[in-house]
Amino acid sequence: MTGKLDRETLSTLVLSRTGAPNPDLLAGPAFGEDAAAIRVGDETLIASTDPISLAAERIGQLAVAVASNDVAASGGRPEFLLSTVLLPDADPDRLDTITAQLDAESERLGLTVAGGHTEVVAGLDRPLCSLTCVGLADRYVSTGGARPGDRVLLTKGAGIEATGVLATDFRDRLDLSATDLDRAVTAFDDLSVMPEAAVLAPVATGMHDPTEGGVLGGLVEMALTADVTVAVDRDAVHVRPETRAACDAVDVDPLRVLGSGALLATVDADDAEGMLETLDDEGIDAVEIGRVERGEPAVAIDYERHTEPIRDGMYALWD
Template identity: 45%
Template sequence: MKIGKIPPGVLQGVVFRRTGAQRKEVVVGPAVGEDAAIIDIGGRYVAVHTDPITGSVKLLGYLAVYIPTNDIAVRGIPPMWLSVALLLPPEVEEGDLDVLTAQIDAAARELGAAVVGGHTEVTTAVTRPVAVVTAAGVGERYVTTSGARPGDVVLMTKSAGQEAASILATDFREEALRRGVSPASVERAGELARAVSVAREALAVADLATSMHDPTEGGVANGLAEVAYASGVSIEVDPGSVVVYREVEELCSAFGVDPLETLSSGVLLATVPPDRLGEAEERLRKLGVSFSQIGRVTERRGYLVKIGDRLYREPHVEDKLFTLFS
């Protein structure tokens, strides 16, 4: 099988139909595009999500917190608890572990989340450090990926490909410079690791959005396709409105990675009815979060997403960034 996410067809055939006992408390379970499970605990809702972080080494601690908590926040629920499993190859030293756990601690404190348990192990089963993190939170209401409706406006925060650029600028720093990326762009892109969380903006607009999603592997293109697939709609995007920071463009170009089709944690995709759009935008402005209107939701057509001349018909986009680690 190819490196990256398992294709939706395989998930449906050999994963999603094997989910153990059926429990009535499970409101949202495993499904393509849905960011976190939702469990009804009597009028309040627990959001739970697990994510492995395999596409970075030097930023591993930050991403191990930000990425799974994003999946809780886009449910409109604040992330509260983390359980962290760290798998380390034998060559990792105590100082490396110290850096990793310091990053986890700093990111968790920033979000107000507690690390409540987990597991740490040195093993020959991995060739570089891997973090597998479960995040959870409780809220009074929730948002799904599947709620987008025709007529909704699609809002996107920050820059497509920003997570990929931050990884390229840190884990592949010397190679990036060798390929002609300017030192200034490398420095700016490396700082994007601290902009990977969408918790603030997601929680700010949760009561206005019909759906929210956190585009990770496969980037903005895949994230939009997952929203469209889950919601039974299509999405039309103006490519000129999709923000790509200059440093992101420079790094992605140097490594042959498409910024629209690569890791984009830190981007919030939210569909908002036109009559709520002004308020959503005002809330984002007050937070100081950059955003753009990138498209509209339509009735389902012969594709999931149309970005200029590109048509995406499946909720699965291969992310070339992962080939750099193979």
């Protein structure tokens, strides 16, 4: 089955096996945490790695956004990338497309590709692109920092990444006008959360960029890692019209699909209004969608309580 490992398997076979201890590792492997924090002299280095294998048409552009978002959502300033590209064959046109996307998106975001590895691997049926991103941070922000009383903010909207993927890899399944399809494709240009993360990092108690499992999946990871209940108002969660149309066309919930492009942040109640105003001043759409409460680790939404990681609705389209 496509998707993340269950928490027990991950904890037993991955998170418990981390090699030699090092006092300079400030934040290491943990459920729901997408980046490491490492002390380097008087500074903190944020590092993260992430693969892209399913979304084919914009795999290079997606890979840059996903890797750099993890660093930004942890309070870092993404700067360098290491790129691993594994190919099913030696088709030069395919490689040209992927590396051109990596180059263009890195330049657009001000990132430098500092190295990596590229080769053909037997047994692959599609390319796999895995990027490592690093950058320095003034303040590390974890996924699991939410505190009871905090407010939950969401930037830009749910399902932005899914919108672009549906409009390219699954275009033939969407009964949408050419205008709506073109608008959906532009979602790829809105995947970076670096601007909003820079605004929120100084005051956020927790931040997370929802990817697999969408906004709902990201909220569940925040709740479980912080050991709190996150109460969410679904009606407050912004969904763009093109996202709604694309998701309706393939019968998936926009809150449960690939969510890069949005940033979830918990902030003290006294900071919420000011942060929304600052984001608006920067031209970044953001809304308050809920609050953090004491209680069983869960996300409360639609009269349901979610206590386990969310399986992404998009995966059924590839399975």
